[in-house]
Amino acid sequence: MxxxxxxxxxxxxxxxxxxxxxxxxAAGAWLKQIDLExxxxxxxxxxxxxxxxxxxKRLVRHxxxxxxxxxxxxxxxxxxxxELRVVLESAAAPSMVRNATAADIAELxxxxxxxxxxxxxxxxxxxxxxxxxxxVRLLRLCSNRELINMALELRGRGPSAPATQWKxxxxxxxxxxxxxxxxxxxxxxxxxxxxxxxxAHIQQSxxxxxx
Amino acid sequence: MxxxxxxxxxxxxxxxxxxxxxxxxAAGAWLKQIDLExxxxxxxxxxxxxxxxxxxKRLVRHxxxxxxxxxxxxxxxxxxxxELRVVLESAAAPSMVRNATAADIAELxxxxxxxxxxxxxxxxxxxxxxxxxxxVRLLRLCSNRELINMALELRGRGPSAPATQWKxxxxxxxxxxxxxxxxxxxxxxxxxxxxxxxxAHIQQSxxxxxx
DNA sequence: GTAAACATTTTTGGCGCCAATTTCTGCGCG
DNA sequence: CGCGCAGAAATTGGCGCCAAAAATGTTTAC
Numbered sequence: 252m253x254x255x256x257x258x259x260x261x262x263x264x265x266x267x268x269x270x271x272x273x274x275x276x277a278a279g280a281w282l283k284q285i286d287l288e289x290x291x292x293x294x295x296x297x298x299x300x301x302x303x304x305x306x307x308k309r310l311v312r313h314x315x316x317x318x319x320x321x322x323x324x325x326x327x328x329x330x331x332x333x334e335l336r337v338v339l340e341s342a343a344a345p346s347m348v349r350n351a352t353a354a355d356i357a358e359l360x361x362x363x364x365x366x367x368x369x370x371x372x373x374x375x376x377x378x379x380x381x382x383x384x385x386x387v388r389l390l391r392l393c394s395n396r397e398l399i400n401m402a403l404e405l406r407g408r409g410p411s412a413p414a415t416q417w418k419x420x421x422x423x424x425x426x427x428x429x430x431x432x433x434x435x436x437x438x439x440x441x442x443x444x445x446x447x448x449x450x451a452h453i454q455q456s457x458x459x460x461x462x
Numbered sequence: 463m464x465x466x467x468x469x470x471x472x473x474x475x476x477x478x479x480x481x482x483x484x485x486x487x488a489a490g491a492w493l494k495q496i497d498l499e500x501x502x503x504x505x506x507x508x509x510x511x512x513x514x515x516x517x518x519k520r521l522v523r524h525x526x527x528x529x530x531x532x533x534x535x536x537x538x539x540x541x542x543x544x545e546l547r548v549v550l551e552s553a554a555a556p557s558m559v560r561n562a563t564a565a566d567i568a569e570l571x572x573x574x575x576x577x578x579x580x581x582x583x584x585x586x587x588x589x590x591x592x593x594x595x596x597x598v599r600l601l602r603l604c605s606n607r608e609l610i611n612m613a614l615e616l617r618g619r620g621p622s623a624p625a626t627q628w629k630x631x632x633x634x635x636x637x638x639x640x641x642x643x644x645x646x647x648x649x650x651x652x653x654x655x656x657x658x659x660x661x662a663h664i665q666q667s668x669x670x671x672x673x
Numbered sequence: 674g675t676a677a678a679c680a681t682t683t684t685t686g687g688c689g690c691c692a693a694t695t696t697c698t699g700c701g702c703g
Numbered sequence: 704c705g706c707g708c709a710g711a712a713a714t715t716g717g718c719g720c721c722a723a724a725a726a727t728g729t730t731t732a733c
Contacts (some may be wrong), residue, residue: 315694
């Protein structure tokens with residue numbers, strides 16, 4: 252529960268970010284420092300640091316003398332973040348195609364299969380994590396580490412809470428198919444195809460972006 | 463010198479970021495908290511908060527029990543950040559073209575002219591600030607605010623210190639011309655042209671990106 | 674003369690307390 | 704019965720002090 256010696260603050264930021272994403276706190280709820288330090292078994296100072304960094308990431312908002320509350324992003328921001336993810340992750344496509352080895356492709360296919368299985372047998376959280384695992388593995392093929400970091404950070408900020416992500420069963424199955432389409436595009440070395448599949452996957456639509 | 467009541471910490475982060483960019487501190491130098499609190503007239507706690515946030519922005523690096531030192535990015539990171547800026551800012555081009563009014567274009571042309579004048583008459587710092595002013599004004603045409611924020615943050619992290627930015631007089635004059643080329647592309651409503659000028663401008667090369 | 678060990682000084686980082694502000698609760702008044 | 708007000712409780716946020724760790728300077732032994 253309590254994190255290690257030095258990485259305490261950084262680890263707490265990650266854990267809290269995950270919890271906010273997962274909807275542990277109600278949207279717009281006030282985060283009382285006392286509750287947080289009990290919940291995470293952290294010191295007051297660590298909680299404050301974590302809240303400050305989360306405010307910088309726009310996951311929470313700070314109001315002087317009132318405290319921090321989880322920042323529920325409106326539709327506009329959600330759209331803008333999705334659009335940004337399309338820009339970044341499709342820009343990464345050519346680099347991914349360039350660097351993907353046979354072993355990478357095999358691993359990705361396994362992860363795609365795992366996600367597909369969990370559609371039937373897994374819990375929502377397992378599906379969520381399997382999806383993350385696939386996308387992180389895919390992103391790491393890109394040689395631009397700064398782009399990887401930005402894309403991951405953006406994914407953390409976006410409306411990816413399981414509750415809102417896959418609305419229908421048809422949609423989650425479509426996502427599963429798209430994972431295989433990405434792997435196939437990689438195997439075929441078709442960067443343009445990969446790009447458009449990624450774009451459609453993020454936007455959860457059939458059409459490709461026209462930004 | 464000392465910042466306002468509430469925004470103290472946030473303002474200090476901005477000021478310190480600017481100073482690091484401007485090369486006030488030597489690359490890799492250790493930032494002693496005592497020096498910082500005297501230099502900026504801030505409390506110890508504000509300095510610590512600012513350093514933490516700067517570490518999150520990767521402008522400084524933290525070593526436990528040693529302190530914070532300015533993070534000199536290597537060539538690889540510099541290239542990756544430049545590449546990311548190309549991706550983001552050229553992705554913004556169509557939106558810029560869509561939203562630019564006649565008034566916007568006039569303002570931008572004035573800013574471009576100001577930069578051109580300062581090439582001859584201004585100091586390096588003035589040139590730097592005029593350049594920033596032009597680019598911020600241009601970016602703000604984009605309707606995607608998240609993209610704007612990311613691009614600005616990235617610009618702050620990149621190797622934009624005046625010392626390394628414009629190596630030759632020919633290059634700074636070329637930058638000045640490119641500013642006008644961007645304004646012209648905006649006025650003509652040519653998003654593709656704007657995109658390639660922006661890409662070339664960031665990469666400081668004549669060729670357009672092939673990412 | 675050099676290098677290692679020791680002592681001093683500087684710096685970081687954590688812990689706790691207390692003041693300022695806000696919110697909640699209960700009471701009185703119209 | 705509702706509204707407003709005052710006191711109390713709770714929460715945030717700032718300030719300072721002190722211990723642990725590192726860097727520096729000094730002494731001593733070889």
